[in-house]
Amino acid sequence: MAWFFRRNKQQAAVAEQAKLAQQTQLAKQQAAGGEQFQWLGERRHIANAPYVLPSDDQEINRLDFQHYMLRYALRGNYAAPLTQPTSILDVGSCTGRWAMEMAQLFPQANVVGTDLVEPKSETVAASLGYGLDTRPENYAFIQGNVLEGLPFGDNSFDFVHVRLLLFAIPAEKWPVLAREVLRVTKPGGWVESVETGPQRNGGPAMDALVQWITQTSVRRGVDPLLGPRIASFYADAGARGMQAHSVTVPVGRYGGRLGNMAEVDVFSVVGGVKPLVVSQGITDADTYDRAMAQARADLDRWQCVLPFYIAYGQKA
Numbered sequence: 001m002a003w004f005f006r007r008n009k010q011q012a013a014v015a016e017q018a019k020l021a022q023q024t025q026l027a028k029q030q031a032a033g034g035e036q037f038q039w040l041g042e043r044r045h046i047a048n049a050p051y052v053l054p055s056d057d058q059e060i061n062r063l064d065f066q067h068y069m070l071r072y073a074l075r076g077n078y079a080a081p082l083t084q085p086t087s088i089l090d091v092g093s094c095t096g097r098w099a100m101e102m103a104q105l106f107p108q109a110n111v112v113g114t115d116l117v118e119p120k121s122e123t124v125a126a127s128l129g130y131g132l133d134t135r136p137e138n139y140a141f142i143q144g145n146v147l148e149g150l151p152f153g154d155n156s157f158d159f160v161h162v163r164l165l166l167f168a169i170p171a172e173k174w175p176v177l178a179r180e181v182l183r184v185t186k187p188g189g190w191v192e193s194v195e196t197g198p199q200r201n202g203g204p205a206m207d208a209l210v211q212w213i214t215q216t217s218v219r220r221g222v223d224p225l226l227g228p229r230i231a232s233f234y235a236d237a238g239a240r241g242m243q244a245h246s247v248t249v250p251v252g253r254y255g256g257r258l259g260n261m262a263e264v265d266v267f268s269v270v271g272g273v274k275p276l277v278v279s280q281g282i283t284d285a286d287t288y289d290r291a292m293a294q295a296r297a298d299l300d301r302w303q304c305v306l307p308f309y310i311a312y313g314q315k316a
């Protein structure tokens, strides 16, 4: 029974940390005199952050859908050779889908998700007491801005997972992020990063879309082409034995079930970034829409693919 009380104590500490992190985040926002979000057309974006993608209900649905697609394409939720971790952190956890599944997979572990945006499920749960029962009791969310450092002590976690933050982290900050991730990882613990890159073999219309999205990202300091380099950031930060591989996902009907899922995902991202591209005057809405329609029509002909880059290693 001792473990039960120990876990409750740990959970109380995590809950206290969560409350403090949330209050700090709110205070910073108020001090900056700003709203957390801004609207670009019909899409809501995080204000005052480099993050390129929208942050609204539509995007949350896409991310959940993408999570299931990735679990299928990557044959599981992680690649590192984990053995009974007792503490797991997910950086940029969004709805916490991945983290909650890990909490169920490793019931002996305390799993924490952290994100700049508090998921709606957290606020609904807090105000109504609703939703808490659907969340594993060994999972907690802590709000935080990873660009300001992770709100955890040194050597806190057996496993730290970072997935799809390429559109959130300015290129020059990746080495800082890798050092920060390793700081909170226990010696001998594992770090894992999963990133993507632009669609390839999509034909001229898809190439144009990729170029516009890259342009809009670069204006925010973000480089969507960094995926293949992700392992090197952790290796340079001191991780040992970094392993890296990539998985290429077909996009379009030619790719069967996975191809159909990837098509939905890709066009949801491309459509989601449109207001940002158009608001920056990179191209106009009609040209963008025509390129999207043409790129969709071309998927099978060119056999479009979407790469994912997976890297993991250990803290020395």
Ligand SMILES: C[S@@+](CC[C@H](N)C(=O)[O-])C[C@H]1O[C@@H](n2cnc3c(N)ncnc32)[C@H](O)[C@@H]1O
Binding pocket: 049, 051, 053, 055, 063, 064, 067, 091, 092, 093, 094, 095, 098, 114, 115, 116, 117, 144, 145, 146, 147, 162, 163, 164, 165, 168
């Ligand atoms: C593309 S989503 C990936 C979500 C999740 N990791 C997954 O794989 O489904 C990126 C997430 O990073 C979060 N984010 C963006 N900038 C951030 C920052 N500076 N600190 C923490 N989280 C951030 C966004 O709110 C969003 O939930």
